[in-house]
Amino acid sequence: MQNTTSPTRPSKNLIIIIAVAVLIITASSMIPATFFSWLADRLNVFATVFLGIFVEAVPYLLLGTLASGLVEVFLDRDQIARWVSKRPVAASVSGSLMGIIFPVCECGVVPLTRRLFKKGLPLSAGISFLLAAPVLNPIVLFSTASAFGWADMLFWRFFLSFIIAVTVGLVFSIEKDSSNVLQTVLDSHEHTHSYKDLSVIEKIRQAFLITVDEFFDMGRYLVLGTTLAAALQTFISQSTLLAIGSGPILSVLVMLTLAVLLSICSTVDSFVALGFVGTFSFGSILSFLVFGPMVDIKSVMMYTQVFKRRAVFYIVAIPLMMSMLAGLLFNYLGK
Amino acid sequence: MKTTNLSFDKVAISVLLILLALVGITIFIGENRGVIARVNLTQENEAVSPYQKIQITFSESVNTEMAFDLITLNPVHEGYLEWADERTLYFVPLKPFALNTNYTLTISAGVITSNGDEIKKSKSWNFHVREPMIAYMLTDANQSGVWAIDLNGNEPKRLTSEDIKVLSFDAAGNGDFVVFTTLNENGGVDLWKVNRDGSKQSLLLDCEFDRCTVPSISPDAKYVAYSRESAGPTPDIPYGSPRVWLLNLQTGANNPVYADQQVLGYNPSWSPDSKKLISFDGLADLINLYDLSTNQQFVFPSNTGGPVVWSPDSTKFMFTIIRQTQQGFRSQVRLADLTLNETTTLIGENDDQDYGYYSLAWSSLEERAVMGFRLSESQPAQVLWMFNPARLDGILVADEPEYTYNAPQWDPWGSTLVFQQFRLKGVNAPEIGYWQDGFDAPKFLTNGILPKWLP
Numbered sequence: 195m196q197n198t199t200s201p202t203r204p205s206k207n208l209i210i211i212i213a214v215a216v217l218i219i220t221a222s223s224m225i226p227a228t229f230f231s232w233l234a235d236r237l238n239v240f241a242t243v244f245l246g247i248f249v250e251a252v253p254y255l256l257l258g259t260l261a262s263g264l265v266e267v268f269l270d271r272d273q274i275a276r277w278v279s280k281r282p283v284a285a286s287v288s289g290s291l292m293g294i295i296f297p298v299c300e301c302g303v304v305p306l307t308r309r310l311f312k313k314g315l316p317l318s319a320g321i322s323f324l325l326a327a328p329v330l331n332p333i334v335l336f337s338t339a340s341a342f343g344w345a346d347m348l349f350w351r352f353f354l355s356f357i358i359a360v361t362v363g364l365v366f367s368i369e370k371d372s373s374n375v376l377q378t379v380l381d382s383h384e385h386t387h388s389y390k391d392l393s394v395i396e397k398i399r400q401a402f403l404i405t406v407d408e409f410f411d412m413g414r415y416l417v418l419g420t421t422l423a424a425a426l427q428t429f430i431s432q433s434t435l436l437a438i439g440s441g442p443i444l445s446v447l448v449m450l451t452l453a454v455l456l457s458i459c460s461t462v463d464s465f466v467a468l469g470f471v472g473t474f475s476f477g478s479i480l481s482f483l484v485f486g487p488m489v490d491i492k493s494v495m496m497y498t499q500v501f502k503r504r505a506v507f508y509i510v511a512i513p514l515m516m517s518m519l520a521g522l523l524f525n526y527l528g529k
Numbered sequence: 530m531k532t533t534n535l536s537f538d539k540v541a542i543s544v545l546l547i548l549l550a551l552v553g554i555t556i557f558i559g560e561n562r563g564v565i566a567r568v569n570l571t572q573e574n575e576a577v578s579p580y581q582k583i584q585i586t587f588s589e590s591v592n593t594e595m596a597f598d599l600i601t602l603n604p605v606h607e608g609y610l611e612w613a614d615e616r617t618l619y620f621v622p623l624k625p626f627a628l629n630t631n632y633t634l635t636i637s638a639g640v641i642t643s644n645g646d647e648i649k650k651s652k653s654w655n656f657h658v659r660e661p662m663i664a665y666m667l668t669d670a671n672q673s674g675v676w677a678i679d680l681n682g683n684e685p686k687r688l689t690s691e692d693i694k695v696l697s698f699d700a701a702g703n704g705d706f707v708v709f710t711t712l713n714e715n716g717g718v719d720l721w722k723v724n725r726d727g728s729k730q731s732l733l734l735d736c737e738f739d740r741c742t743v744p745s746i747s748p749d750a751k752y753v754a755y756s757r758e759s760a761g762p763t764p765d766i767p768y769g770s771p772r773v774w775l776l777n778l779q780t781g782a783n784n785p786v787y788a789d790q791q792v793l794g795y796n797p798s799w800s801p802d803s804k805k806l807i808s809f810d811g812l813a814d815l816i817n818l819y820d821l822s823t824n825q826q827f828v829f830p831s832n833t834g835g836p837v838v839w840s841p842d843s844t845k846f847m848f849t850i851i852r853q854t855q856q857g858f859r860s861q862v863r864l865a866d867l868t869l870n871e872t873t874t875l876i877g878e879n880d881d882q883d884y885g886y887y888s889l890a891w892s893s894l895e896e897r898a899v900m901g902f903r904l905s906e907s908q909p910a911q912v913l914w915m916f917n918p919a920r921l922d923g924i925l926v927a928d929e930p931e932y933t934y935n936a937p938q939w940d941p942w943g944s945t946l947v948f949q950q951f952r953l954k955g956v957n958a959p960e961i962g963y964w965q966d967g968f969d970a971p972k973f974l975t976n977g978i979l980p981k982w983l984p
Contacts, residue, residue, distance in 0.1 A: 361544070365537075365540055365541050365544055366537075368536060368537045368540045368541075369537040374537070375537075441589050441590070441642075441644070441646075442559055442588060442589050443556060445589070473614060473615075475588065475589065475616065504538070508541045508545075511545055512541070512544060512545060512548070515545060515548035515549060515552060516548060518552055519548060519551050519552050519555060522552060522555045522556060522559065523555055525559065525588060525589070526555060526556075526558065526559025526562060526565075526588065527555075527558075527559070527562075
């Protein structure tokens with residue numbers, strides 16, 4: 195038997211690649227050049243928007259994860275149990291006001307809440323904290339006041355954020371088994387480390403290690419959410435939205451959509467909202483300022499890491515309906 | 530566990546359904562209410578400033594032309610409608626609302642948006658003009674403050690706090706507030722603001738080591754022009770020459786009017802339309818006119834630095850000069866007409882003696898101005914002469930022999946005049962007097978200086 199070598203034949207994959215390349219070149223030669231300049235322009239916009247949102251959000255995520263690391267190391271379950279009431283109303287109210295102690299925006303609040311859940315924070319308190327802390331904190335108080343003055347907008351923003359956070363917290367207090375709404379890894383009954391015997395230096399080192407782990411863990415979802423928000427902002431023109439935003443109903447819907455799409459940090463969103471005064475009604479701007487810090491694309495991506503899908507739906511839908519209701523009430527009956 | 534789960538979902542979905550129902554009910558009720566209009570008049574038959582801008586806010590964006598058709602003011606008053614945005618409209622009076630008149634603003638029912646949304650029910654608001662006040666300064670060895678008094682004999686009210694020593698002030702044309710100056714701890718002079726009722730006294734501009742003086746509020750109350758003398762680099766170096774600065778009361782922007790540092794400025798004053806700002810350059814003996822709408826600058830020779838008074842339509846102004854003639858120095862009144870681009874001598878061209886023309890005031894009525902002058906060169910006292918600038922005929926309104934008068938100020942309607950009066954013989958406190966149509970002689974109002982209307 196003669197041993198022969200078969201002549202070298204191009205592999206199937208190579209043929210496919212060449213075919214696809216030929217197809218792309220042929221197709222692109224048929225596409226007008228203006229399309230490519232439009233695409234390049236859109237990509238530039240995408241990159242700018244992406245960097246704008248990401249660079250703004252990253253420091254707050256870092257702060258949130260740092261707070262999370264410190265909570266993990268320096269707080270134990272007993273302390274949480276001592277400080278936070280188990281009664282639903284008290285837990286929701288205290289959770290809503292915890293932002294005064296932990297002034298975090300919507301990027302930082304997610305990892306911190308996740309950590310607090312691990313430490314045994316009641317579900318209702320955690321949900322209320324998650325929704326209220328991005329607004330009910332001293333930084334946002336002063337930024338809103340400097341944009342709108344110590345006047346109606348400031349009061350209603352804080353009051354409504356508080357009411358919505360407490361309401362959603364109370365709804366979640368019905369659920370007695372947190373494992374039904376929290377992702378499995380967050381089951382608060384799981385084994386937790388004890389840092390009691392460590393020195394302060396070692397505790398801080400551990401806190402930083404946890405911070406780094408969590409930062410990269412949550413960071414993935416921040417990148418994903420930011421990409422999505424940037425893509426939507428690139429291809430859905432803000433001016434188009436604004437153009438259809440007149441009328442008491444549409445103005446609220448447009449501002450709620452913008453709140454989700456723009457994904458602006460709650461510490462600076464007042465100044466963006468200030469630009470809409472005159473074009474949009476008080477009610478629609480208020481709904482933007484209340485709903486935006488609770489729900490936007492990047493925060494929803496991060497919520498999915500903490501809660502099961504069903505819970506995420508309620509966390510998004512109830513504040514959405516309540517913000518819409520408030521905006522409509524103001525548009526029709528109020529200011 | 531399944532039961533618990535179910536009840537959580539049931540509660541959450543129930544809450545969502547309730548919210549959905551509430552949203553539906555709100556939309557149903559709201560749509561049936563139609564477009565709602567609100568007006569910045571907080572109470573029934575509210576007393577307002579004679580120059581009150583009436584703000585109408587609609588609950589949604591409206592069609593401007595349709596809105597015009599639905600708005601009426603009774604009795605009819607000269608003014609214009611100005612849109613701030615698609616939901617907010619202002620009625621800006623061109624002349625002050627009349628005293629002792631009840632006005633009714635009505636927004637009638639009708640279609641007001643391009644989508645066919647309508648105002649379902651007519652609504653009216655009543656208002657009248659509040660009693661005008663006169664702001665003035667009261668000074669003695671221990672205090673210097675701004676006070677306000679009306680013409681009805683009510684007790685005067687102190688507007689500035691007792692611990693503040695006021696150096697100068699101006700009252701807003703709409704009568705809502707007063708801007709005044711006072712020394713700060715650095716030896717500089719700051720600008721402050723206080724409301725017409727003495728409330729909300731606050732620092733308007735911290736001038737640090739500089740001296741910010743003689744504030745002048747634009748008639749539309751958007752700007753304060755003032756004279757600023759910069760502090761030297763060290764305390765032993767004197768202050769720089771005064772320059773005119775402009776503070777925007779809405780944005781806080783604060784800049785010199787003239788970029789050229791050689792243009793000095795003192796005693797700023799505004800045209801009634803708030804578009805032209807005049808100041809006096811004592812070094813160059815020039816009146817500088819700056820047109821804010823065109824950014825153009827004009828100069829008029831004047832060596833007195835005396836008051837510049839504008840015609841109600843902002844096209845002409847009068848000012849005084851002192852001219853050397855063969856018979857000696859003569860004061861004259863010049864009239865600058867911006868539409869004709871010429872300046873002429875209005876009064877004093879051929880005077881045989883110097884009448885000391887100085888104090889001028891032009892009322893909101895074109896045909897009514899007032900001027901202070903001496904009846905003869907030998908008399909120190911000034912009298913006040915009300916005259917028609919077009920015909921130069923008039924009557925003496927304040928000429929009591931034992932008094933001298935100056936600093937006249939017309940009320941917004943051109944019917945009442947307040948002024949400074951000094952009794953010549955003996956040691957007397959400066960007084961404020963007033964004159965109205967129908968008076969044979971001026972009346973004493975109160976002790977004080979620098980009266981200004983606070984309508």
